[in-house]
Amino acid sequence: MRITAQLKYSIIGLAVLTAGVTIFENTRTQEGEFDGSMVNKAGIVRGASQRLVKLEIHGQPSDELITKIDTHIDGLLNGSEELKLHKQKDKTFVAAMEKVDANWEVLKADVLEYRRDPSQKTQLIKDSETFFEDTNKAVQAAENITVAHIKEVGNTQLAFFIFDIVVLGFIFWLVLRTAKLLQTSIASVANSSSDIAATVEAQEQAVTEQTSSVTQTTSTIEDLGAASLQAAQKADTSADGAREALTLSETGSQAVENTVQEIEELQSKVGAIADQIMQLSEQTDQISIISNLVADVADQTNMLALNAAVEAARAGEQGKGFAVVAGEIRKLADQSRDSASKIGTLVEAIQSSINSTVMVTDEGTKTAKAGIETAKDTANVFNQIAEAINEVYNNSQQIAQTAKRQAVGVQQAVSAMNTINLGAKETVSAVSKVQDSTETLQTIAKELQVAI
Template identity: 50%
Template structure:
């Protein structure tokens, strides 16, 4: 009675765990015994495999000793290097097998025999190696006598006897291990069969008793679930109607915000296009201003060059005046020279015969004076033409200077006008950029609101769908409770 009350106070999970704990404990105990026996069988199998390997390596020792004796005998009959190679291979095989047996053999008597086998084998190797050395040094007769001696036969007989004893004892040890393995397998089978039967015998009555107690608890829980599910269904119907209305309102709001988002995006695009147009106009105005500044610079350069030309023309006019003065002086000198030549000719005529040479010189000087006067007249004519040309050039230069000054004034006014235009366009561009930025921010904000409303709409629809599913689940829960009650 006390245990029954304690069982009633337990949860359903604890009841089921308690019901299966007893068979589980028996299963654990059986598994422990089975594990121990399986481990024992595995150990016996490993020892059996090891026994086979020990026997195989024992045979390998006998085979290696026979091979090295055969190689030594072959070298005695025919000194062939291949016999020496065979001898070395047989020696390596003997050492490898002996080393393996030294590591694996654990029985004391067998280890003693193995030590004796190793000792005798080394003696046989040394004996046959001496035979090969005698043949190598040309002592063939001595080698033949040693081979025929009784020591070799006695050594071989003792080796065969110890190997035979070692192998027979190893076979007996293996048979004993096989017997122990069979006993462990029989014990394992018995434990498995008894454990299975005992688990079945305990699980059936305990399971029936627990099932009756669990059925009673389930009946009570089913009645409570059926009553609660009816009340939940009524509440969910009211929530479903409210959720549907909420979803409809959210959908309408979302549609309106989407339209507002489209309008804001169009406004943002138009503002951005205005900003781009203002930027292009600003760039064109900057290009025009740059061109006007360049023209203004060219005008200043032109004015400077015209002034330089005027200065040079004035210098040229002064030089031309100097040339005219020199030409006048040359003409006067020619006239005076002509007069002197005329006087010299008169004096030469007076001198008579003695003045003929002087008369010729005077005549030539007169000719040169005439030529100089003619050249001076030509120079005066050219100087007059140059003066007229210089005067015309001076007039044109003054007019060019005035035109350059007027062009400079006009270019300066144009530059000032472009500067004013650039300032106004810059203000328009900055305003357009600010408007574009504001509109973009508004479009982004509207987009975020639209996204939030879409999420809210989705959540409202999911909420309505969830309530509908909850309603269906409650109805199914009621049906399951009724079915469970009928089944229990």
């Protein structure tokens, strides 16, 4: 059974028990009123009888007082709503009242006889004393009934109080158990957040290496541009040495320019790669920010767990304070899941950027190949120039050496691109770890929600 269900049923049981106690005590209070009325009315019978005798002796007969005593004795024996008297079942009290009733008939007869013959005063006083003793016993019996009822109420209240203590103890145990469960789950969330932070750090290192590779690629392309310019200058010098080879020289110059354009296009492609890598770096920074948000949520959850423990210790109003804290914890768990969703979105964006990087790299490779082909065409043209113009042979040699340096520069560019690809793979691996950690966070959040 879930903890929340156990708490709910315990509180419902306590509420039902409290309602029962209230109803019981109200009933007992009414019975106590009737008990008090019984003692009071028995005392009235006792006092009124003595007053009646005194009035009769002093020549002040009172039929109204006789009627009152008759009414009270009948109510004490048979019950009376007007006098708020129940018909009693206690044998001792009933026996005492039956004796009172019988002696009252004797005393009434004495009163009537005294009115006719005042010489019966002695008998009247004697019978009134006997009646007084009987009413005393009836009052004592009524008081005993009242005391017994009071003791019964006290014992019942004590039993209810003990049961309340047991139920409250069970609720307190459930609260402590829930707090312990929350602490364990929150510790797991904190550990998962640490794993995410470590993974993001690894991604930052990979992006740094990618940035370094891009810088190296840019430097290599600059060297290629300088070498191409030098080749063009040497070609111009060769053209000045031989007019009859002017057409071939112009063709060679055009081929060199084509080579330069192809290399410039390669530089543009690599620049696009650099832009993609910068975008990837920015997205990785966002991942770091969201990871910090997850860590903050974990800290807040720890604080809420502490508050929950304090509220549970107080156990005021059946743990209502704890219910508020638990609601806050559920909100923080929802924020953790939202952060995890954002991390997943950023991971997809990073993967998209990596795909774009691969495509741009392929285009750069194709462009490099085209540059090589153009360089070959240039070499053929300059071979024709060498055959036509011997005096520019040395300059042609220098042009060939420059072309070799260009090939080396292109190879360096390809190597740098390979480094970029390796860094991209490392980034993908790190993103996979982020996904695993995110799934762990989601699982823990669900466990926390179920526990609450």
